[in-house]
Amino acid sequence: MKSGNTELADLRAVAWQTPEAGEIRKRSVVIAGHRTSISVENAFWQALLAIAMARGLSANKLITGIDRERRGNLSSAIRLFVLAEIMKGTDRATE
Helix, strand or coil, X not given: CCCHHHHHHHHHHHHXXXXXXXXXXXXXXXXXXXXXXXXXXXXXXXXXXXXXXHHCCCXXXXXXXXXXXCCXXXXXXHHHHHHHHHHHHHHHHCC
16 A cells, blocks of 8 residues: 555656546535535546545545635635645655
């Protein structure tokens, strides 16, 4: 089984190369006990799942945390969170 960091590295390498990566899908999530839906590209969703797994969290728990800290649209906040996490990994790789 791969570690969370290895999965994120693999994701950075291939997530954007699939034909479906840019397709936006609506997904149902539960935030603090309330059902809602978000619309994000498949690549961002897969990255979010990998980050959640690396942290030992469910996707819903991770999204609840993002929701607490966000300003503006939740789907945009998720994209920005994923981008920031991937950039952290890129920064560590270049040190």
